[in-house]
Amino acid sequence: MSGGPLEGVRVLDLTSVVVGPVATQFLADYGADVIKVEPPEGDLLRKLGGKSPSGEMSAKFLHVNRNKRSIVLDLKRDDAREVLKRLCAEADVVVVNMRGAALERAGLSAEALRKGHPRLIHCWLAGFGQGGRYADKPAYDTIIQGSSGVSAALQRLHGTPSYSPFLMADHTVGLIAVQMILLALYRREKTGLGDAIQVPMFENMAAFMLTEHMSLQTFEPPLGPTGDPRILDPQNRPVPTKDGYICISANTDAQTFAFFDAIGRPELRTDPRFNSVAARFANVQEYFDFRYNALRERTTNEWIAIFDQHSVPAMPFHTFESLMEDPHLEDVELLQRVQHPSEGPIWNIGLPNRLESGARSDYLPPPVKGQHTNEVLAELGMPVAEIDTLTGQLRR
Amino acid sequence: MSGGPLEGVRVLDLTSVVVGPVATQFLADYGADVIKVEPPEGDLLRKLGGKSPSGEMSAKFLHVNRNKRSIVLDLKRDDAREVLKRLCAEADVVVVNMRGAALERAGLSAEALRKGHPRLIHCWLAGFGQGGRYADKPAYDTIIQGSSGVSAALQRLHGTPSYSPFLMADHTVGLIAVQMILLALYRREKTGLGDAIQVPMFENMAAFMLTEHMSLQTFEPPLGPTGDPRILDPQNRPVPTKDGYICISANTDAQTFAFFDAIGRPELRTDPRFNSVAARFANVQEYFDFRYNALRERTTNEWIAIFDQHSVPAMPFHTFESLMEDPHLEDVELLQRVQHPSEGPIWNIGLPNRLESGARSDYLPPPVKGQHTNEVLAELGMPVAEIDTLTGQLRR
Numbered sequence: 099m100s101g102g103p104l105e106g107v108r109v110l111d112l113t114s115v116v117v118g119p120v121a122t123q124f125l126a127d128y129g130a131d132v133i134k135v136e137p138p139e140g141d142l143l144r145k146l147g148g149k150s151p152s153g154e155m156s157a158k159f160l161h162v163n164r165n166k167r168s169i170v171l172d173l174k175r176d177d178a179r180e181v182l183k184r185l186c187a188e189a190d191v192v193v194v195n196m197r198g199a200a201l202e203r204a205g206l207s208a209e210a211l212r213k214g215h216p217r218l219i220h221c222w223l224a225g226f227g228q229g230g231r232y233a234d235k236p237a238y239d240t241i242i243q244g245s246s247g248v249s250a251a252l253q254r255l256h257g258t259p260s261y262s263p264f265l266m267a268d269h270t271v272g273l274i275a276v277q278m279i280l281l282a283l284y285r286r287e288k289t290g291l292g293d294a295i296q297v298p299m300f301e302n303m304a305a306f307m308l309t310e311h312m313s314l315q316t317f318e319p320p321l322g323p324t325g326d327p328r329i330l331d332p333q334n335r336p337v338p339t340k341d342g343y344i345c346i347s348a349n350t351d352a353q354t355f356a357f358f359d360a361i362g363r364p365e366l367r368t369d370p371r372f373n374s375v376a377a378r379f380a381n382v383q384e385y386f387d388f389r390y391n392a393l394r395e396r397t398t399n400e401w402i403a404i405f406d407q408h409s410v411p412a413m414p415f416h417t418f419e420s421l422m423e424d425p426h427l428e429d430v431e432l433l434q435r436v437q438h439p440s441e442g443p444i445w446n447i448g449l450p451n452r453l454e455s456g457a458r459s460d461y462l463p464p465p466v467k468g469q470h471t472n473e474v475l476a477e478l479g480m481p482v483a484e485i486d487t488l489t490g491q492l493r494r
Numbered sequence: 495m496s497g498g499p500l501e502g503v504r505v506l507d508l509t510s511v512v513v514g515p516v517a518t519q520f521l522a523d524y525g526a527d528v529i530k531v532e533p534p535e536g537d538l539l540r541k542l543g544g545k546s547p548s549g550e551m552s553a554k555f556l557h558v559n560r561n562k563r564s565i566v567l568d569l570k571r572d573d574a575r576e577v578l579k580r581l582c583a584e585a586d587v588v589v590v591n592m593r594g595a596a597l598e599r600a601g602l603s604a605e606a607l608r609k610g611h612p613r614l615i616h617c618w619l620a621g622f623g624q625g626g627r628y629a630d631k632p633a634y635d636t637i638i639q640g641s642s643g644v645s646a647a648l649q650r651l652h653g654t655p656s657y658s659p660f661l662m663a664d665h666t667v668g669l670i671a672v673q674m675i676l677l678a679l680y681r682r683e684k685t686g687l688g689d690a691i692q693v694p695m696f697e698n699m700a701a702f703m704l705t706e707h708m709s710l711q712t713f714e715p716p717l718g719p720t721g722d723p724r725i726l727d728p729q730n731r732p733v734p735t736k737d738g739y740i741c742i743s744a745n746t747d748a749q750t751f752a753f754f755d756a757i758g759r760p761e762l763r764t765d766p767r768f769n770s771v772a773a774r775f776a777n778v779q780e781y782f783d784f785r786y787n788a789l790r791e792r793t794t795n796e797w798i799a800i801f802d803q804h805s806v807p808a809m810p811f812h813t814f815e816s817l818m819e820d821p822h823l824e825d826v827e828l829l830q831r832v833q834h835p836s837e838g839p840i841w842n843i844g845l846p847n848r849l850e851s852g853a854r855s856d857y858l859p860p861p862v863k864g865q866h867t868n869e870v871l872a873e874l875g876m877p878v879a880e881i882d883t884l885t886g887q888l889r890r
Binding site for chain 1: 499524542544558623625639640642658661665666670673676677681683684693694701713714720722725739807811818823828841
């Protein structure tokens with residue numbers, strides 16, 4: 099009885115590492131009963147994500163697996179595969195992220211699982227879409243970033259190609275998978291029928307990057323090169339202050355004039371070099387140099403107080419450490435200190451969004467590997483002796 | 495009769511620029527009837543997004559406004575505000591992204607619009623969440639990036655803080671808003687009741703970045719510093735080849751040994767410097783230098799063919815130009831040349847995802863400003879004379 103909008107929806111999560119778990123965590127956070135199926139060695143991210151008190155619960159694992167239950171099944175065994183089939187038959191949503199051939203071999207394709215279960219929603223997170231020549235290629239976040247234009251954008255800005263220093267493809271495509279699953283759940287309410295969904299990482303990230311940077315090549319004939327020049331301007335970055343950096347955005351005349359007032363230079367409102375968008379564009383280097391020098395004169399906090407008074411859009415540049423102590427985030431209680439059964443006190447990341455109808459009201463700590471195996475099997479109606487046989491065999 | 499899963503859902507979109515339009519475009523792409531309400535001067539992005547044949551349809555505007563209808567209303571006028579109220583009364587979803595005070599003044603708060611319309615779903619995209627001290631501050635993509643840890647991650651990698659060279663906060667939070675709206679639509683099917691949703695950009699991006707980089711500070715006491723060292727490793731980047739760059743990911747022993755085979759050095763499988771994850775970690779600089787030198791010897795395409803044979807995860811680094819010509823994207827027809835009524839031939843970005851039950855079957859070109867004003871007003875049952883009066887007054 100989680101209390102969220104997805105209360106009563108059961109999700110069988112056969113994914114691991116990041117892209118799948120991000121998707122299913124969103125469903126879990128909003129009330130779905132997410133059963134995470136792990137192999138005997140556990141989700142790779144438990145260790146790959148770094149140190150932890152138990153050695154099995156890395157920080158990254160903790161942050162993408164809350165509100166889920168874990169069951170261990172060794173899918174190389176016939177009896178475990180039989181259990182998985184029974185779990186699928188009772189699920190509303192199954193999420194997988196293997197490659198096509200592995201999916202077929204394991205009997206986990208949409209066709210196999212939806213036979214006799216037309217209400218089931220099958221969501222397949224793939225590296226590359228079926229029907230294209232890369233369909234069977236393996237994919238990782240960095241490979242998708244590098245091939246989808248993320249690294250191209252970073253190259254335009256920094257000179258050499260790099261990857262975004264976060265699992266951007268995994269995270270973004272995980273969010274998109276949630277949408278597709280929610281669309282199918284909504285439609286099922288109308289039609290009674292489930293769905294087979296394919297969410298390819300490469301195509302989704304290419305669509306994102308081309309939305310940003312196809313730019314003048316959108317037109318036929320092209321009106322100019324690819325790349326959004328406003329975004330790729332090297333001056334488009336946090337500006338140094340006396341003691342750190344500030345993020346400031348003063349683009350319109352009104353904002354720029356407020357900025358001139360805020361720094362005590364109201365006469366610049368009528369300076370022909372800076373008194374219009376066109377003038378500032380024509381004298382952009384001089385304008386940025388001026389801004390750069392002016393902001394050096396006070397601390398970030400002094401500037402923020404002044405800019406807030408003048409309604410100039412500005413925020414401090416945060417390091418990860420200062421972000422964790424941000425007073426607004428404390429006001430809204432984004433970070434919550436909770437007790438984890440195996441790891442002791444940890445910082446949980448709360449829900450950023452609000453629904454008037456209420457979100458999930460309970461909190462399940464990220465599960466220890468196989469923590470809910472017995473519980474989930476008992477819910478299937480499996481006799482205790484049979485559970486013992488299955489889990490005993492798994493332990494061997 | 496769009497044919498997508500959201501067919502029959504009407505969305506009134508009062509947002510502009512990027513974060514809101516990204517959200518409503520997803521709804522439109524999957525079948526919702528999205529009515530984009532623009533002020534007489536039009537969505538700022540029409541011009542801000544760059545040049546276009548008509549001067550009113552920048553590439554970025556085109557890529558986030560397809561499948562929508564546009565109506566122009568001058569909300570400074572009483573009669574236009576009256577029309578807006580009638581449109582709200584017939585909508586399933588209203589999406590807004592003003593600041594709180596402006597929202598109240600315009601009579602567009604959830605409370606005002608949902609009074610007497612309990613089925614209405616109101617989604618408010620805010621810079622910062624209500625209940626926190628930044629609630630009334632203005633926000634832009636860069637300000638959110640700089641304050642939420644995106645720039646901190648880039649600083650860790652590149653030395654100085656910068657912004658991701660794409661509207662990452664706008665795009666990501668737009669995707670999250672879609673999820674919240676779909677959750678509310680799903681719940682409404684069960685309860686008959688709408689919802690009031692708040693989606694703050696800052697909190698959402700902070701949660702994303704802390705998921706990635708809270709790292710060893712997740713634990714109390716902390717087990718070490720913030721930052722995921724695997725992601726922040728400067729060697730974690732596309733590698734130069736004879737004629738470009740390649741993205742390669744060979745982490746496990748199996749992948750690394752396949753990589754050794756692929757480059758014709760199978761004897762390295764037993765080299766004590768490189769024969770295990772631990773050994774490669776201990777000799778990481780030597781390993782990366784070796785890899786760097788080896789990959790210089792052939793072209794990217796030669797390597798891709800070899801790595802595909804050996805099942806080593808690899809993809810070419812794509813520029814925006816080579817991405818637009820990628821053969822897999824051609825296979826799946828991600829980019830479609832379509833005729834735009836005012837801009838001539840343009841490249842439309844198609845839907846990356848597949849739903850077996852079918853997506854939207856028609857395609858509406860991004861609308862000219864106010865293109866559907868008469869049509870939408872007529873659907874409201876407004877007599878022609880009254881429409882003429884309203885639109886005539888608007889044109890003045």
